[in-house]
Amino acid sequence: MELIDLTLIWVGIIGLGIFMYVLMDGFDLGVGILFPFAPSDDCRDAMMNSVAPVWDGNETWLILGGAGLLAAFPMIYAVFLPALYLGVFLLLAGLIFRGIAFEFRFKANARRYWWDRAFFGGSTAASFAQGAVVGAYIQGFETDGFSYVGGAFDWLTPFTVMTGLGVVAGYALLGATWTILKTEGRTQEWAYRLAPRLLLTVLGFFLLVSMWTPLTNERVLDRWLDNVHWLWLFPTLTVALAGWVMRRLRQRAEVTPFLGCMGLFAMFYLGLLISQWPYAVPPDHTFWDAASDPGSQLFLLIGILFLIPVILVYTAWTYWVFRGKVDGSGYGH
Amino acid sequence: MELDPLLLSRIQFAFVVSFHAIFPVFTIGLASYIAVLESIAFKTGDPVYQKLSQFWIKIFAIVFGMGVVSGIVMAFQFGTNWSVFAYTSANFLGPVLSYEVVTAFFLEATFLGVLLFGRNKVPPGLHLFAACMVAIGTFISSFWILAANSWMHTPAGVEMRDGVIHMTSWTQAIFNSSLPYRFAHMALASFITGGFVVAGVSAWYLLSGRNPRSSRKALKMCVIMLAMASPLQLLVGDLHGLNTFENQPMKVAAMEGHWETKKGAPLILFAIPDAENETNHFEVKIPKLASLVLTHSLDGEVPGLLEVPAEDRPPVGPVFWSFRIMVGLGLLFIAVSLFSAFKLWQGRLFESKGLLRVLSWMIPLPFVAVLSGWFVTEIGRQPWIIYGMLRIEDAVTPSLTGWMALVSLLGYIAVYAVVFSAGVVYLRRVIITGLDPIDERGDDESARPKRPWSAVPADLVEPPALKPEA
Numbered sequence: 126m127e128l129i130d131l132t133l134i135w136v137g138i139i140g141l142g143i144f145m146y147v148l149m150d151g152f153d154l155g156v157g158i159l160f161p162f163a164p165s166d167d168c169r170d171a172m173m174n175s176v177a178p179v180w181d182g183n184e185t186w187l188i189l190g191g192a193g194l195l196a197a198f199p200m201i202y203a204v205f206l207p208a209l210y211l212g213v214f215l216l217l218a219g220l221i222f223r224g225i226a227f228e229f230r231f232k233a234n235a236r237r238y239w240w241d242r243a244f245f246g247g248s249t250a251a252s253f254a255q256g257a258v259v260g261a262y263i264q265g266f267e268t269d270g271f272s273y274v275g276g277a278f279d280w281l282t283p284f285t286v287m288t289g290l291g292v293v294a295g296y297a298l299l300g301a302t303w304t305i306l307k308t309e310g311r312t313q314e315w316a317y318r319l320a321p322r323l324l325l326t327v328l329g330f331f332l333l334v335s336m337w338t339p340l341t342n343e344r345v346l347d348r349w350l351d352n353v354h355w356l357w358l359f360p361t362l363t364v365a366l367a368g369w370v371m372r373r374l375r376q377r378a379e380v381t382p383f384l385g386c387m388g389l390f391a392m393f394y395l396g397l398l399i400s401q402w403p404y405a406v407p408p409d410h411t412f413w414d415a416a417s418d419p420g421s422q423l424f425l426l427i428g429i430l431f432l433i434p435v436i437l438v439y440t441a442w443t444y445w446v447f448r449g450k451v452d453g454s455g456y457g458h
Numbered sequence: 459m460e461l462d463p464l465l466l467s468r469i470q471f472a473f474v475v476s477f478h479a480i481f482p483v484f485t486i487g488l489a490s491y492i493a494v495l496e497s498i499a500f501k502t503g504d505p506v507y508q509k510l511s512q513f514w515i516k517i518f519a520i521v522f523g524m525g526v527v528s529g530i531v532m533a534f535q536f537g538t539n540w541s542v543f544a545y546t547s548a549n550f551l552g553p554v555l556s557y558e559v560v561t562a563f564f565l566e567a568t569f570l571g572v573l574l575f576g577r578n579k580v581p582p583g584l585h586l587f588a589a590c591m592v593a594i595g596t597f598i599s600s601f602w603i604l605a606a607n608s609w610m611h612t613p614a615g616v617e618m619r620d621g622v623i624h625m626t627s628w629t630q631a632i633f634n635s636s637l638p639y640r641f642a643h644m645a646l647a648s649f650i651t652g653g654f655v656v657a658g659v660s661a662w663y664l665l666s667g668r669n670p671r672s673s674r675k676a677l678k679m680c681v682i683m684l685a686m687a688s689p690l691q692l693l694v695g696d697l698h699g700l701n702t703f704e705n706q707p708m709k710v711a712a713m714e715g716h717w718e719t720k721k722g723a724p725l726i727l728f729a730i731p732d733a734e735n736e737t738n739h740f741e742v743k744i745p746k747l748a749s750l751v752l753t754h755s756l757d758g759e760v761p762g763l764l765e766v767p768a769e770d771r772p773p774v775g776p777v778f779w780s781f782r783i784m785v786g787l788g789l790l791f792i793a794v795s796l797f798s799a800f801k802l803w804q805g806r807l808f809e810s811k812g813l814l815r816v817l818s819w820m821i822p823l824p825f826v827a828v829l830s831g832w833f834v835t836e837i838g839r840q841p842w843i844i845y846g847m848l849r850i851e852d853a854v855t856p857s858l859t860g861w862m863a864l865v866s867l868l869g870y871i872a873v874y875a876v877v878f879s880a881g882v883v884y885l886r887r888v889i890i891t892g893l894d895p896i897d898e899r900g901d902d903e904s905a906r907p908k909r910p911w912s913a914v915p916a917d918l919v920e921p922p923a924l925k926p927e928a
Contacts, residue, residue, distance in 0.1 A: 196552025203545035206537030425553040
């Protein structure tokens, strides 16, 4: 008998890794999505300066997510990536273009407009692709053994287009509240005007997904109807939290809207996991089916348990070093 | 025309990994060089070393940035195109690649920020520490990725059950028999690549009469290092080859162009291998030398490609030619670095215009040599993806169709063309602009994010006017 369930621990670790990625790259992708709508070039400079020192570290969590899935849940890795083949290409091309745009925008004066476009397009494409991955996960995959056997565009349905757009809106909301936190003056004022509208849009998508999912998916419907008592806590909390964020935005609070939106993402994320639990590759395969050997999970766990806290300390330190407001003229570096 | 997803996936992997590989192979060597420069500057306080370090950090930032961007792609290639391979080998490759992320990538990313932007924000000792951490991080990273790669050539510590690899020994699997040679060969290649690039740029500055003091120091350091590393690489490469001869004899047979198993096999200098007729044309050979090199006996037996059926042989031509390009360039590196060291010893290196010109032409060659070396080892492993355990045609993603693979391949080519041209234009401008003057410059920088490529001042991308190159 196993004293501890390694697979369950790994669900927690991978879950945390993906959530860290969604939160951290979420707001800097969001800044990219909002980029062309900012009132002036100075505002855009300030927005880019606010994420420039940290976005690279944020994206490292995506690589950890990829490698971690291969290590702990190889079946997820070996089914999701083939199933999302063209979506993954869209995601990577988007991340590459926004990455270069970051670097060249500040130097390419004459062609700055071109890099603005690349930053916006790359960020939006990458965010949409990530949302479509979430939708495809809810939708499920056609598998035979450990292989994907569906078609090239099974992942691209009206439902996944909606989840894709939902994530674009969600990241834009994170980006807007981050902009409120990190900027002043005109940029901040603009973000204050934008954030409530984005919040309502995100809630709209949340409502749509929440209704659409159980209607297309009997298992999810049964789950929500069978566990009436406590499961409904999540949507209730989500709406209450959204209301609170809205109030704080009206009160011109700077920090709490961002934190509140991170809380909203946590709610969406937990709600999704609870709806899908225990399926790693719906509709047939659980996390335990998808798991690697216990020996492999343990071998990596020993190192991870020590290293992740160290990495979190690094990360917190970086954010501390670059704390405070930014403006269009950088950090006076 | 029928599009073959297997062939297209192989081309795509070869393309994205070759594109990626040229960046780390340079940054591993350069990171160590920067750490050395920073150490000397810290100890002696000599501003020349600090200026040199500042200059090479700018180059490092650009190249490292391109390596990062193309590296993210690599994290997903196994899943998108080689899902059966990924699933089969996940029990080993998953933890190894994850350890690379948590022990190296985060270390590099964090301390790179301090190295690039922290010079005036942290105490000098901490800045030096950051330089060392980045250098160490690049080595930790190459250790893990080469452990994974070497295991695909010389798998150990695992058993195949129900089509999936299961671990029997982590130590045997990680420290598999080809890892020490591959790691040493690759580490030296990185030093040689970094050395020739720094030497070439310094030589170019000396020829054009710019930054003479710092360029002399840099060139001297590189020539001394190269005079040791280049010959040593011949020895390490030979040992690596002997290890391959033991574990993957068909790869060596393709490298040498040997079809028939022979006692006292000749060393073929030149030939045109003909896989269809299983023979060579226009052979130029030295009798018995291959047996001597590989078995240390004039009459030692060297197995030929005909030992195995045609479908189990690697493609002979590409392996044979890549091997000759690599070895040829390696010999050229030895000649140039020893001759430069001789001139340095004579005290005439900095005045030897011809030699300086040759050194500046050498810059692209180490990259060609490294890619040729990778072609030898990777194409030589065919038709296996995990040698002796999993064939390449059984490893490809089953749901992948030809047109999907074609779309992504063309897409990567287009994206990388943009990244590469932008990067090259940018590097060229940094080099043309040259080092900061030795006297201290004011803190005049502004509107600049704290990101790798942004360590390069803004005015470099759009030079004020097309000044004549000094």
